[in-house]
Amino acid sequence: MTYVSFPDTRKMDFTAIGRLCIDLNANEINRPMEETMTFTKYVGGSPANITIGMSRLGMETAFIGKIANDQMGRFINSYLERNGIDTSNVVTDDTGAVTGLAFTEIKSPTDCSILMYRDHVADLLLQSREVQEQLIADSKVLLISGTALAKSPSREAVFQALAYAKKHGTIIVFDLDYRPYTWTSAEETAVYYNLAAEKCDIILGTREEFDMMETFDHNPDHSDQVTAQKWFDFSAKIVIIKHGKEGSIAYTGEGLSHQADSYPARVVKTFGAGDSYAAGFLYGLMQGWTIERSMAFGSAAASIVISSHSCSDAMPTVEQVNDYIERCNRGEITVS
């Protein structure tokens, strides 16, 4: 059964809007940040990671964002271009803003955290008039991510992109990607997340992220079913709630639910799971696969990325994901 009909005559498969940042991942792992001396630099930012993932999977991709006018900004731009991502709507800041940094702490495979440096970052300065309507009209999918809603003018830019997507029938995906830093209150966060989610066809988030959105709702048992049901009265066709190692559950407007287990992984660090899952799942759905097969493909992609040092650079190809699934099926990867 087809739950989402993607427009079929568009030159761009997938366009994302939001932050382009730098991840600095600890080289000396299994210790606190205080004792970490060296880091490896990668392109980061959840929507950037997902776009890189989609590109690795062979999709035509583009990005809408703003980079700093410095070495970090140029590093990001050239990495995107080397990965075949259209950067014609990546604009350069001219106000002296900086690139957001995410230092990752890997204390153990299950105890990871991120230290964000996000004061005066370029990505939150994207303006609505800088969003190219034609690019969105030419795309099958527009992905938004919640962090870009945290501040103006990036907030308005995302809503403008949503308006263009609605106008042109572009399928809208919302990766909640809630990062408390840069939001000022629980009320502000919930209001803007809810306003954006009303317009989206596919919504992906963790249980904790949906809990944040339900600040004004009645869902005392944190029921996934109750969470999902709310969005089918708006635009949603699929709502996915992710539960880390426990797997994920997808709901569709017909009242059906689909459960996916996680794949085994030799976990190096847990971040990057959600971004690779999103890329794998969306890729599958755009191939016309069932929701279950798409979720399994996303889950396997996630296991590959959390078994690696980076998020963006470790995004797998189709062959790598299929090979991983086969190796798991043969019992060759059992550590979880």
Ligand SMILES: Nc1ncnc2c1ncn2[C@@H]1O[C@H](COP(=O)(O)OP(=O)(O)O)[C@@H](O)[C@H]1O
């Ligand atoms: N420890 C783990 N082992 C195996 N797979 C995992 C693990 N953590 C996450 N995953 C996979 O990644 C998916 C998304 O992870 P999750 O942690 O829920 O999202 P996020 O990274 O956005 O917080 C899960 O549904 C699961 O398939």
Ligand SMILES: O=C(O)C[C@@H](O)[C@H](O)C(=O)COP(=O)(O)O
């Ligand atoms: O999103 C960021 O700014 C940091 C990411 O690049 C980072 O690697 C990460 O946290 C990935 O997020 P996840 O996939 O939700 O775990």
